[in-house]
Amino acid sequence: MTWGTPQPERADAARNRQVLLAAARELLAEAGPDCLTMDLLAERSGLGKGTVFRRFGSRAGIFQALLDDSERELQERVLSGPPPLGPGAPAIDRLIAYGTARVRFLADHHAVARATIDGRHAAGRRRPLSEIHLRVLLREVHLPGADIEVLAGQLAYALDGPLLLQLFAGPELEGPEPTARFEAGWRDLVERVCGVSGA
Amino acid sequence: MTWGTPQPERADAARNRQVLLAAARELLAEAGPDCLTMDLLAERSGLGKGTVFRRFGSRAGIFQALLDDSERELQERVLSGPPPLGPGAPAIDRLIAYGTARVRFLADHHAVARATIDGRHAAGRRRPLSEIHLRVLLREVHLPGADIEVLAGQLAYALDGPLLLQLFAGPELEGPEPTARFEAGWRDLVERVCGVSGA
DNA sequence: GGCATAAGCGGGGTAAAGTCCGGTTAGGTC
DNA sequence: GACCTAACCGGACTTTACCCCGCTTATGCC
Known part of the structure; x- marks a missing residue:
């Protein structure tokens, strides 16, 4: 157990964070910030909306x-x-x-x-x-x-x-x-x- | 026709603006900014929601x-x-x-x-x-x-x-x-x- | 005073943010 | 390897900002 950082984040959570950030960048690049909605982000990343809000708190x-x-x-x-x-x-x-x-x-x-x-x-x-x-x-x-x-x-x-x-x-x-x-x-x-x- | 100012606002519109601002201050004082919603403001001021947005554009x-x-x-x-x-x-x-x-x-x-x-x-x-x-x-x-x-x-x-x-x-x-x-x-x-x- | 016109008005409709709670799964312990 | 707990996940639900379009009314002209 090497806790170089106290890793407050579970492995799957960390992975989802990366998935979400990548999907967000993708949507941002192709349609601009105004079109980046939480529903769309959830759909695009293949995750639920609850997960999106859990990770980032708000838009x-x-x-x-x-x-x-x-x-x-x-x-x-x-x-x-x-x-x-x-x-x-x-x-x-x-x-x-x-x-x-x-x-x-x-x-x-x-x-x-x-x-x-x-x-x-x-x-x-x-x-x-x-x-x-x-x-x-x-x-x-x-x-x-x-x-x-x-x-x-x-x-x-x-x-x-x-x-x-x-x-x-x-x-x-x-x-x-x-x-x-x-x-x-x-x-x-x-x-x-x-x-x-x-x- | 005395246009000291070009009066871009009709008389009733100006009156409604004052009504809305007064109602907004009232709601603000009694419940705080987070509780000041557009619907509530419209209802309290006795005007329609469309009017509120026409006057101020956004929340x-x-x-x-x-x-x-x-x-x-x-x-x-x-x-x-x-x-x-x-x-x-x-x-x-x-x-x-x-x-x-x-x-x-x-x-x-x-x-x-x-x-x-x-x-x-x-x-x-x-x-x-x-x-x-x-x-x-x-x-x-x-x-x-x-x-x-x-x-x-x-x-x-x-x-x-x-x-x-x-x-x-x-x-x-x-x-x-x-x-x-x-x-x-x-x-x-x-x-x-x-x-x-x-x- | 009646009329034309343009601005104001209203409230129902839409979309999107944020909440909730039951089901699921990761990660540690024995 | 089975179990326990806590965190995570999902998507239905609620609230609310904002849009739309037909109706109303103020204002200037005849």
Whole structure:
């Protein structure tokens, strides 16, 4: 009995989770997020509706799981990829690089990110992973008198919020042009907050 | 025919809007946001369900209208109230004062604010009013090389995001203690962004 | 004041989210 | 290998957001 993780999930449950995620991605790719219904997902995956809800709790939960899965790849690059995104560069450079990577990530996954939010269920909203990364990096920069916890939260939303609003509103702002402005804005914000005197 | 405003709304329609908003507030007060259903609202207001949807577009739209209504009062104080929230104080002081007022506002209305968000419909998400105010004030502060539009969006979300997350997650964080931390965090952020050298 | 027209209105209908509970099965124990 | 328990599974059921289309009524013109 090797409990490297306490495995709170039974083998069949884990298998079904994978089946469901795969079916969800499939439906997502062929018909878009709006057409992904719980009934359809259950039917397509060959499982019952009760199972779908047991696994993900709600419709938003499915998208959250999908997004988490995609985010893990970004997390890997932050934790052990090449600098400046990964370890080895000065903290400020890593902060800026993270912003750029995050903007790209959100631009790529905005349809899923949108389906994540749900005003009815509290479960949907979680502390974004960004906040953890930002907190660690901000601690490396020495900022006397700053409340790092709060500051990390503020920056996490400063990064995600405006871009998501833009992506939700506009029809399809593809291409590098609009995201470039957000990336530049993020760099500027980070430098201001960290007291880099550009003047 | 005095069209001071182009009056896109018929007289009876305007009256019904008021009836519906009043009924919504009533239901909200006595049973909470989760119990406010469209059918119940229609029944209580003595109008048809179709009318409710015609007026507000969706469930989230009702809460948005409610929130807009409440926000108007804050807006008044910003535009023509006493300083430092209203005109007459230095821009930085006004920025800080606005943050404090906004934190209080969100803390008071978080239940309604939460019901506003809806991942299904694009109509729900709008540019927050904060962003307009922040843009004006930031322009007064002379920030060379800053993209004011983007910066205003970033700060608007830095202000709302973390607090809303906190309010959504916790059961009921009433009292002045937790909001005080956000208010202090906002002051610090504004001073950093505007280059006030506190050190 | 009657009329044309366009907007407002109503409530029944549909589809999809989320719940429930009886039957089933995995996984550990003796 | 048999048994026990707890977790899992399925699909019928309920609730509710949202749509639709024929009826009603406000408003401007003759």
